[in-house]
Amino acid sequence: MLTSDHNVTEDLDIIDVDVPKRGMPVTIITGFLGSGKTTLLNHILQNQQDLKVAVLVNEFGDINIDSQLLVAVDENMMELSNGCICCTINDGLVDAVYNVLERSDRIDYMIVETTGVADPLPIALTFLGTELQHLTRLDSILTVVDSEAFTSDHFNSDAAYAQIMYGDIIILNKTDLVTEEKLQELEAFINKTKTKARILRSHLGIVPLPLILDVKIDQSAIASSQKDEDHAHHEHEHHDHGNPHSHEQCHDPECNHKHHHHEHHHHSDHLENDGFVSISFQSDRAFDLDKFQSFLDKKLPIDVFRAKGILHFANIDNRYVFQLSGKRYELKNDDRGKSLNNQLVIIGRNLHREELFAELTDCLV
Numbered sequence: 157m158l159t160s161d162h163n164v165t166e167d168l169d170i171i172d173v174d175v176p177k178r179g180m181p182v183t184i185i186t187g188f189l190g191s192g193k194t195t196l197l198n199h200i201l202q203n204q205q206d207l208k209v210a211v212l213v214n215e216f217g218d219i220n221i222d223s224q225l226l227v228a229v230d231e232n233m234m235e236l237s238n239g240c241i242c243c244t245i246n247d248g249l250v251d252a253v254y255n256v257l258e259r260s261d262r263i264d265y266m267i268v269e270t271t272g273v274a275d276p277l278p279i280a281l282t283f284l285g286t287e288l289q290h291l292t293r294l295d296s297i298l299t300v301v302d303s304e305a306f307t308s309d310h311f312n313s314d315a316a317y318a319q320i321m322y323g324d325i326i327i328l329n330k331t332d333l334v335t336e337e338k339l340q341e342l343e344a345f346i347n348k349t350k351t352k353a354r355i356l357r358s359h360l361g362i363v364p365l366p367l368i369l370d371v372k373i374d375q376s377a378i379a380s381s382q383k384d385e386d387h388a389h390h391e392h393e394h395h396d397h398g399n400p401h402s403h404e405q406c407h408d409p410e411c412n413h414k415h416h417h418h419e420h421h422h423h424s425d426h427l428e429n430d431g432f433v434s435i436s437f438q439s440d441r442a443f444d445l446d447k448f449q450s451f452l453d454k455k456l457p458i459d460v461f462r463a464k465g466i467l468h469f470a471n472i473d474n475r476y477v478f479q480l481s482g483k484r485y486e487l488k489n490d491d492r493g494k495s496l497n498n499q500l501v502i503i504g505r506n507l508h509r510e511e512l513f514a515e516l517t518d519c520l521v
């Protein structure tokens with residue numbers, strides 16, 4: 157059995173014997189907060205015909221709402237630990253991939269859904285640059301864009317910019333919310349930012365799967381950018397502390413991983429730059445529907461970009477799925493049963509945890 161603590165030479169010897177799923181194709185789905193990544197993933201899972209897909213999902217928040225909203229993945233889905241995989245990359249992701257590769261049942265394809273604040277480059281490099289390069293084949297990076305909310309300054313977010321720059325296929329989603337003219341402007345803008353961009357349009361993530369899965373996009377350009385990074389990385393090691401896995405280098409405020417000895421550990425400082433925080437609220441008391449709606453309409457801070465939750469309201473049997481993306485929100489009756497507690501994640505900038513907690517507590521009955 158492979159463990160992450162082997163050195164590379166040992167691993168390569170063992171890989172030949174023990175890991176049956178060499179060369180497994182991997183698609184990374186990225187895109188800014190609320191752009192429609194989970195919706196796209198659900199479309200793929202509901203429509204892929206013969207493929208058995210393993211899904212790795214990661215959320216920026218203590219509670220994983222997405223995993224509860226995904227369809228039909230059950231035992232083939234793994235949640236990566238809380239935080240942003242592009243920062244805590246390394247072991248959480250590598251170990252999760254090993255878990256999939258080592259499973260005895262058949263798995264044909266792997267899809268990784270990043271958080272909305274993730275820079276996809278370090279994630280791609282983990283597949284191209286660590287021992288995973290011998291075991292997996294990075295097929296493509298899909299970037300989902302909210303056509304209505306997209307801004308040319310990329311929300312002042314390095315991660316949002318990187319998502320466009322490193323996306324092999326850009327999916328302009330939410331076409332129902334914009335005009336044809338706006339879509340053409342967006343396409344022109346993206347084509348200007350990124351040469352040879354492949355752009356698709358979608359409503360509710362619906363795109364023909366042969367256009368996005370197993371498309372075998374050449375990843376050599378990203379792989380070579382990795383070599384440059386490695387060079388800088390090694391110099392940094394010698395110069396600095398000589399420990400490539402020093403925890404002090406990790407900028408993710410929520411990172412509490414113990415780092416094992418994988419080949420590389422890629423870092424990104426985008427969270428520090430982008431300033432996003434996520435606040436999770438849970439309660440076993442129900443919300444009062446009117447008070448909660450009044451909170452959303454009158455008291456929700458303007459810097460909230462995204463919120464999602466599984467909620468229950470007093471005197472209503474079914475649970476509700478709550479989705480807020482930009483200025484829009486929806487509460488959808490979900491007849492999959494009554495929720496036992498309220499689970500809510502709010503993501504934005506400059507958020508005051510205590511104030512939000514007090515407001516939300518006021519909405520409880």
Ligand SMILES: Nc1nc2c(ncn2[C@@H]2O[C@H](COP(=O)(O)OP(=O)(O)OP(=O)(O)O)[C@@H](O)[C@H]2O)c(=O)[nH]1
Pocket residue numbers: 187188189190191192193194195196222271272329330331332333358359360361462464479480481486
């Ligand atoms: N109108 C409209 N809404 C959409 C479309 N695609 C997704 N949505 C809605 O947008 C919201 C966010 O969609 P998700 O798929 O959860 O977005 P996400 O990118 O996974 O969100 P995070 O992982 O939190 O960043 C949900 O309320 C979706 O129902 C679309 O094409 N049109």
